[in-house]
Amino acid sequence: MDTKRHPFPWQASVLLIFAGAPLIAGTISFISALNLLGQPSIGILPLWQGAIRCNAVSPITPPSWPGMASGALQTGDCIEMINDVSALTWPYRELERYADSHNQSNLVDLIIRRGGEPLIVRVPVLRLTWLHVLQLQAGIIPIILVVWTLALVVLLAQPHTEANRVFAALFLVLALAIAGLFHGLNDAEGRYYTAFTIVSSMAWIGPLLHHLALLTPRPLPRFAFLRFALHPIGLAAMTLHLDSMLEFVPLLQPWRGSAPGVASAINGVTMLIGLAAFLGRVGFWAWRGDRSIADQMWVLLMSWGLGAGPLTLASAYYLLTYRAPLWTSLQPFLFCLLILCTGTAYAMLRYQSFAYRGRVLNVLAMIYLSAAIACVVMVIVLIGIFRTPVDGLLFMALWSATFATTLFWHTDSPFRRLYRRFFLRHQHHYQATLDFATRMNQTSDLDALVQQGATLIRQAVMSDWVAVRHALASDRIWLATATIIEIRQANPPHADTTCLPETPAVICQLASEGELLGTLYVGARHVPEPLDEEDERLIGLLATMLAHAMHIRAQIQRLSEVPALMIAAQEQERERIAQEIHDGVLPVLGALPFGLTQIEQSVQTGAPADTIISICEAYRERAVRTTRELRSILRHLQPPIVGGTHLGLSIQAFTQEICNLYQVQATIHGATVVYPLDEFTSRHAYRIIQQAIVNALQHARPDRLDVSIEAEQHGWTCRVSDNGHGFDPQQSSQTNGFGIFSMRERARIIGATLTIESQPGQGTTVTLRVKGKKREGRKESGALNIEGGQSTPLRYSSEALRVENESTRIAS
Incomplete structure (x- = not known):
C-alpha cells in the first residue's frame, strides 16, 4: 500500500x-x-448581438415575462424600431411614459426582424418588480x-x-x-x-x-x-x-x-x-x-x-x-x-476512493433522480403538452417537490417512518422486526437484553410503556417508558399488575421450546389510534423473537454454571457413597478383626465347637448383609437394562424399592406397556423419572405416590404425581439445585417434553412425553444430532448429566 x-x-x-x-x-x-427594479420594460431582456448588429431578445429571458408569454416576441428577434424610434438608442423616457399609463394605453409598436423578415408587433410596457427579478x-x-x-x-x-x-x-x-x-x-x-x-x-x-x-x-x-x-x-x-x-x-x-x-x-x-x-x-x-x-x-x-x-x-x-x-x-x-x-x-x-464517499454518492443520486424527473415533466408535460411558460421560480418549485419526494423515499427519516406507520403498515412491521432482530443480536447480557427488548417493543407499537418479567428474576419487572427504563420490585412475585403504571392493553406470555420464560405487558398507546389485530400480530412476533433471544441467553448462562454443578454433583455423590459405605459396609469390615480374635482365643482356650461355630455363623451373616449392601450401592450407580421393552418394569422395580424404604404407598399403572425406544432414550427417560421420584420422596414428604405409564402411536408418556407439600417451579428454577436442571437437560437431549405442575400445598405432577421417533445410532458420548432446533452446546450439559457414573468410577 x-x-x-x-x-x-x-x-x-x-x-x-x-x-x-x-x-x-x-x-x-x-x-x-x-437595478432592474422599477425599470420600464417591454417584457423581455435585450441583448446586444454584435454579429447581427442589433438589440435582440436575450436567450435567457424568462418565458413567463409578458413579451414572451404573449407570443409576440421570441428568442433571437432583432428589435429595430420602437414607435418609429430606433431601438439602438432605447428611448427610456418614452418607455417610462408608457409604463405609467393605464387602460390599454401602455402598448407600443415594435418593428422586429425574425429570420430575415420584418414584422410589426404590439407589446405592453411595464415596470419590473421583485417577481420578475426572481423569475430571472x-x-x-x-x-x-x-x-x-x-x-x-x-x-x-x-x-x-x-x-x-x-x-x-x-x-x-x-x-x-x-x-x-x-x-x-x-x-x-x-x-x-x-x-x-x-x-x-x-x-x-x-x-x-x-x-x-x-x-x-x-x-x-x-x-x-x-x-x-x-x-x-x-x-x-x-x-x-x-x-x-x-x-x-x-x-x-x-x-x-x-x-x-x-x-x-x-x-x-x-x-x-x-x-x-x-x-x-x-x-x-x-x-x-x-x-x-x-x-x-x-x-x-x-x-x-x-x-x-x-x-x-x-x-x-x-x-x-x-x-x-x-x-x-x-x-x-x-x-x-x-x-x-x-x-x-x-x-x-x-x-x-475518497472521504465521505457513501454520503456524497447518496446525495448525488438523489439530486440526479429528482432533477431527471423534474426536467422530463417540464419538457414533456409543461412545455410540450400544456405550452406553459416555465421560468426559474416554477422549475425550482417543481424540482424542490421532486427532490423532497426523492429524499422521502431514499432516506430513513421520521417522516418516512410515520408514513410507513400509517399507510404502509407491512413495511413498518418489517422494519420494526428487522431493527429488533439486529439489536437483539448485538446484546449478550440477559438483563440488558430484556431492557433493550422492552424499549424496542414500546417504540414499535408506539405505546406509553412496556414491561417485561422473566422467570430467572420473577421478583423484578423491567419497565420501559418514553423517558426512562426502571426496575421495579414485584412483591409478591406474581402480583405483576400492582407494579405496573396501569392495566395493560396486551399481555403476552414469553415461551420458547415449551419453557415459560416470562411475561410481556404492553400499555395503552399515546396516540388516538387504538391497537388492532395488526398491532397484536406485531406484538406477538416481537414477543416470540424476545423469548427466543432470552432462551438462548439463559442457556448460555446455565452452561456457564455447569462446571460448578459438576463439581458439586461429584462431591455430593462421593459423600453419598462414603455415607453408605460407612453406615452399611464399614461396620462389618471393622468387626472382622474382633471376630477373628475371638475365634482365635476360643480355639486356644479349648472352647466347645458349638461356640466357635456360632461365632462363625454370626460373622457369616454379617458378610452376607455386607454383600447385599454393596450390591444395592452398585445397582443404584448402574441402572438395570432399560430398553424399550424393559423401561416400565425397571421404573416399577425402582419405585417399589425406594417407596418401601421411605414407607410411602406407591401405585404403578402401565408397567408392562412396551414401546420401541432405543437404549439411549430409555436410559435418559429412566434417569428423569428416577430423579422425579427421589425429589418427591426427599422434599415433598408425600403419603402416596402415583406413577402411570402410557404409550400410543405418537409417543411414550410417564406421569409421576404425589400429594406432598408442592413448590413454585419458577422459584425452583432460580436455585442452584441440580435435580430439576438435570431433568430438563436430559429431556432436551432426547427431544422430549418435560412439564412440572405444582403449587405450594397441592402436590406435584411431573409429566415426561417422549416423541415416537427412533433415534438411530445414538451413543452415550453426549454428541447430539442437530434436530428439532437442538444445538451442539448441549453436549457439555450431557457430560454433566452423567456425573453419577463418573463419580462411581472415581470412587471405585
Missing part, C-alpha cells in the same frame, strides 16, 4: 483559484439584477451553485487524476458562462463583464469536452496529444471574440466586424465535435467494455442524453441561428444541467 503523501498538484491549485471567478460573477449578476435569477443562481459545487467535489476527491481536473475545469467554465448570461450593468461595465464571462467561457466548453472525452473512461494509450487538439482553436475563437469587443489586437482590426459571427460559429462547431467525441467514446466503451466500465458508461449516456443533449443542441442551434428551439428561451434548457452535472459526477466518483 502506497502511504507516501503526494503534494497537491499545481493544476488543481490553479483550478481552486479559478473557482472564485464563477462566484464573483454570480454575485455581480445577482446584485446588478436589483432563480433560473441562474441555483444552477451556478450546483455546477460550482460539483466541480469542487470532483476536484478535491481525486486532485491527482487528470480526468477529475478536466471535469472541474469544464464545469467551472460552464458555471462562469451561466453567470455571464445576464447582468444589470451599464454598457461599459457590461462589455467587460460579458467579455470575461460568457465570451471567454463559451470558447473553452468544446475543447474541454473533447479533452474529457479522450480521458473517459481510460486515456488513449497512443496519440495522447490529441486531447489538446481543440485547445488552440478555442483560444483563437476566444481571441477573435474578445478583440471585437475590447480591440486589443491591432492585427485583427480588418476582421473585427465579422469576428463575433465567426467566433460564435467556431464555438458551435467545437461544441458539436466535443459532444460527438464524448458520446462516441462513451457509447463504444458501453458496448465493448467490461462490466464495471459498461455500467459507468451507461450512467454517462443517460445523463448526457437527458441533460447535455438538449442543452448542447439548443446552444449550438442558437449560436448558428440566434434563435431558441420550441419557441421558448434557453432558460428551461439550463435546468437540464442538473442532470448532466450530477450524473457525470456520480459516474466519475463511483469507482474512486
